[in-house]
Amino acid sequence: MEAVSRSATSLGEVARAAGVSRATASKVLGGHPQVSESARQAVERAAAELGYLPNRAARSLVAGRSESVGVLIPEPSSQLFGDPMLARLLGAIGEELSANGLQMVLFAPQSATDIERLDQYLAGGHVDAVLLLALHESESLLARLQARGIPMVFGGSPRTALLASYVDVDNHAGGRSATQHLVAQGRRRIAHIAGPRDGPAAGQRLQGYREALWNAGLRSDLVEQGASDRDSGELAMARLLATQEDIDGVFAASDTMAAGAMWALQVLGRRVPDDVAVIGFDDSPIAMATQPPLSSVRQPVELMGREMAKLALSMSAVRGQAPRQIVLDPELALRESTVGSAN
Amino acid sequence: MEAVSRSATSLGEVARAAGVSRATASKVLGGHPQVSESARQAVERAAAELGYLPNRAARSLVAGRSESVGVLIPEPSSQLFGDPMLARLLGAIGEELSANGLQMVLFAPQSATDIERLDQYLAGGHVDAVLLLALHESESLLARLQARGIPMVFGGSPRTALLASYVDVDNHAGGRSATQHLVAQGRRRIAHIAGPRDGPAAGQRLQGYREALWNAGLRSDLVEQGASDRDSGELAMARLLATQEDIDGVFAASDTMAAGAMWALQVLGRRVPDDVAVIGFDDSPIAMATQPPLSSVRQPVELMGREMAKLALSMSAVRGQAPRQIVLDPELALRESTVGSAN
DNA sequence: CTGAAAGCGCTTACAG
DNA sequence: CTGAAAGCGCTTACAG
Numbered sequence: 001m002e003a004v005s006r007s008a009t010s011l012g013e014v015a016r017a018a019g020v021s022r023a024t025a026s027k028v029l030g031g032h033p034q035v036s037e038s039a040r041q042a043v044e045r046a047a048a049e050l051g052y053l054p055n056r057a058a059r060s061l062v063a064g065r066s067e068s069v070g071v072l073i074p075e076p077s078s079q080l081f082g083d084p085m086l087a088r089l090l091g092a093i094g095e096e097l098s099a100n101g102l103q104m105v106l107f108a109p110q111s112a113t114d115i116e117r118l119d120q121y122l123a124g125g126h127v128d129a130v131l132l133l134a135l136h137e138s139e140s141l142l143a144r145l146q147a148r149g150i151p152m153v154f155g156g157s158p159r160t161a162l163l164a165s166y167v168d169v170d171n172h173a174g175g176r177s178a179t180q181h182l183v184a185q186g187r188r189r190i191a192h193i194a195g196p197r198d199g200p201a202a203g204q205r206l207q208g209y210r211e212a213l214w215n216a217g218l219r220s221d222l223v224e225q226g227a228s229d230r231d232s233g234e235l236a237m238a239r240l241l242a243t244q245e246d247i248d249g250v251f252a253a254s255d256t257m258a259a260g261a262m263w264a265l266q267v268l269g270r271r272v273p274d275d276v277a278v279i280g281f282d283d284s285p286i287a288m289a290t291q292p293p294l295s296s297v298r299q300p301v302e303l304m305g306r307e308m309a310k311l312a313l314s315m316s317a318v319r320g321q322a323p324r325q326i327v328l329d330p331e332l333a334l335r336e337s338t339v340g341s342a343n
Numbered sequence: 344m345e346a347v348s349r350s351a352t353s354l355g356e357v358a359r360a361a362g363v364s365r366a367t368a369s370k371v372l373g374g375h376p377q378v379s380e381s382a383r384q385a386v387e388r389a390a391a392e393l394g395y396l397p398n399r400a401a402r403s404l405v406a407g408r409s410e411s412v413g414v415l416i417p418e419p420s421s422q423l424f425g426d427p428m429l430a431r432l433l434g435a436i437g438e439e440l441s442a443n444g445l446q447m448v449l450f451a452p453q454s455a456t457d458i459e460r461l462d463q464y465l466a467g468g469h470v471d472a473v474l475l476l477a478l479h480e481s482e483s484l485l486a487r488l489q490a491r492g493i494p495m496v497f498g499g500s501p502r503t504a505l506l507a508s509y510v511d512v513d514n515h516a517g518g519r520s521a522t523q524h525l526v527a528q529g530r531r532r533i534a535h536i537a538g539p540r541d542g543p544a545a546g547q548r549l550q551g552y553r554e555a556l557w558n559a560g561l562r563s564d565l566v567e568q569g570a571s572d573r574d575s576g577e578l579a580m581a582r583l584l585a586t587q588e589d590i591d592g593v594f595a596a597s598d599t600m601a602a603g604a605m606w607a608l609q610v611l612g613r614r615v616p617d618d619v620a621v622i623g624f625d626d627s628p629i630a631m632a633t634q635p636p637l638s639s640v641r642q643p644v645e646l647m648g649r650e651m652a653k654l655a656l657s658m659s660a661v662r663g664q665a666p667r668q669i670v671l672d673p674e675l676a677l678r679e680s681t682v683g684s685a686n
Numbered sequence: 687c688t689g690a691a692a693g694c695g696c697t698t699a700c701a702g
Numbered sequence: 703c704t705g706a707a708a709g710c711g712c713t714t715a716c717a718g
Contacts, residue, residue: 010710010711010712011711011712011713012711012712020688020689021688021689021690022689022711022712022713023688023689023690023691023713023714024687024688024689026712026713026714027687027688027713027714030713034687034688035687035688036687036688039687039688051466053463053464053466053467054467054711054712055404055467055468055710055711055712056400056409056467056469057399057400057401057403057404057409057710057711057712058400058404058694058710058711058712058713059711059712059713060400060694060712061398061400061401061404061693061694061695061696061710061711061712061713062693062694062711062712062713062714063694063712063713064694066399066400068448071449073430073433073434086429086430087416087429087451090416090449090451091416091451091453094449094450094451095451095453095457098450098457098460098464103448103469104448104449105411105446105447105448105449106414106433106437106447106448106449107437107441108430108433108434108437108438110434110438114438114441117441120396121396121441123394123396124396124397124398124399125396125398126399126446229631230631230632234634256632259632260632263634286629286632288572288573289573289599289602289603289629291577291606353694353695353696354695354696354697355695355696363704363705364704364705364706365695365696365697365705366697366698366704366705366706366707367703367704367705369696369697369698370697370698370703370704373697377703377704378703378704379703379704382703382704397695397696398694398695398696400694400695400696401694401695401696401697401710402695402696402697403696403710404694404695404696404697404709404710404711404712405695405696405697405698405709405710406696406697406710407710
């Protein structure tokens with residue numbers, strides 16, 4: 001099983017086969033218009049026959065661009081893109097990039113040393129843009145990227161002060177429609193288990209909840225603070241029930257907390273959804289694993305990935321653009337925790 | 344915020360600052376021994392002062408290597424590396440690669456078109472090795488990679504017939520120690536919910552279960568087939584209890600199924616762990632989200648990632664090596680589902 | 687429209 | 703030990 005045909009057909013071979021110069025072959029392959037039709041056809045056929053693939057290193061050497069985009073992935077504990085969604089997000093980003101001839105280079109710094117190395121790397125012009133899925137990243141890294149003019153796009157609204165481009169889901173609309181759904185199911189005493197205040201998302205979801213209840217002429221005073229893990233959801237639910245016995249609907253700011261809340265409800269003798277309807281946020285795999293399955297607000301992960309990639313491409317093609325923000329609408333994934341099996 | 348200092352210090356500038364030729368500077372930076380001490384120091388200082396970073400494209404153009412390793416990530420539904428572990432695995436791989444000056448390029452083909460494009464890409468020598476986390480990948484892609492002599496390393500035992508290098512966890516040992524743990528807790532009627540038979544892992548875990556019970560002089564006839572999702576675990580547990588009332592321990596081949604089994608037990612009036620102890624496999628986030636928290640067999644994900652990267656590095660440095668297999672020991676993550684809160 | 691030539695930044699024989 | 707020179711594969715002004 002020795003090494004075989006490291007083919008490496010070069011532009012020169014294609015040009016020779018097509019009977020033209022390398023310059024002309026390059027123009028054809030580069031899609032330049034100033035080429036005769038006959039030359040174009042000859043080159044294209046030769047390239048196809050020889051299975052020609054341009055050498056990326058050579059191309060980026062002359063272009064002065066790396067033809068690659070860095071993606072910073074979050075530490076394992078990250079909230080925003082719960083791990084379950086990470087693969088889908090990365091898939092979407094990679095697809096969009098490769099459709100445009102760029103490659104996705106992944107960074108998952110785990111220590112200060114890693115961040116240092118990463119900083120060096122990015123400073124070296126080794127990527128044309130950076131996509132940040134990690135909101136906790138070192139501020140100094142961000143500042144230096146910004147100073148160097150390297151385009152960067154956040155997934156989710158950045159916590160940092162700097163004016164930046166990002167792609168986010170409309171958390172306010174998500175909270176509102178989750179709550180509206182409970183109202184539409186005839187629920188009247190609807191509680192909210194809020195997410196951690198380490199970013200703007202939790203507050204926006206809470207505001208959405210408030211708005212929906214206000215619009216429906218209902219009170220929105222049943223709010224407990226959670227910490228995003230399951231136990232905090234369970235505790236919050238227990239506290240809510242202790243205060244207010246007649247709760248008939250719950251909107252939790254994450255599926256994880258919703259799962260904890262469902263457990264607390266069941267332990268305390270409430271049937272879901274008969275007595276209390278529960279809806280979460282994220283539409284993570286956990287939503288399918290609870291009993292009954294959990295309704296949730298679905299984040300359009302693939303779309304986010306594609307939009308992030310497009311934004312990065314545009315920013316790296318035309319430098320010095322003003323930051324742009326893209327906010328996507330979430331949609332509801334309805335399951336038995338709110339609509340019952342009979343409906 | 345216009346583009347700033349795209350520094351791009353070149354070797355030439357370093358050489359000039361150090362008062363030597365580019366060739367000598369290159370040798371110093373490349374770690375060649377045939378350089379005078381004075382030249383070495385001058386070059387190193389100049390490089391440090393100028394913040395010199397080699398141009399990757401130029402280097403790989405001349406080296407004829409891409410200095411990058413491709414990683415194929417699984418479709419979202421993949422079993423082996425449940426999404427929750429993916430980020431940790433990728434982090435470990437990336438860290439090991441970047442410590443060796445290589446970059447990790449991610450591929451997440453979602454369609455036949457993507458695979459086609461990927462095949463072209465890999466064929467073009469754009470990566471020095473490929474790490475495969477996706478066991479479902481197209482056979483033809485694997486065959487072509489193999490034919491081209493591109494080093495590849497699987498995560499998990501490959502299902503395909505081809506003789507390949509891989510890094511896997513010892514599933515047999517994992518099943519055995521999970522079961523031994525239940526025995527050590529005084530359990531005597533221990534059931535197993537087996538994983539899907541689409542790979543060798545499930546069978547190996549089952550054999551581990553059988554061996555542990557055999558060694559303990561216990562029967563190992565309580566086996567139900569699951570399908571890896573939660574519902575199948577729940578159903579399997581219900582079937583087991585219908586046949587055998589006195590089950591006091593359960594080893595499920597995945598945390599997901601274990602969660603379903605716990606639910607079935609609780610619905611049927613069994614307390615966990617008082618009446619029945621339950622242990623899963625994977626030590627995924629689900630294990631922390633169940634009530635009570637689930638004991639599980641932990642896969643050494645980070646270690647797997649590092650070993651995969653090292654294997655790939657070695658294979659790309661020295662071609663034509665015989666395939667190598669690395670099998671890592673799992674360890675137990677013990678929680679309340681088997682040891683109780685009082686223990 | 688076409689091609690000869692220069693050059694992207696680096697490394698590596700090859701003389702000295 | 704050191705440096706001039708060639709070359710990795712490609713693109714891009716520049717003449718023609």
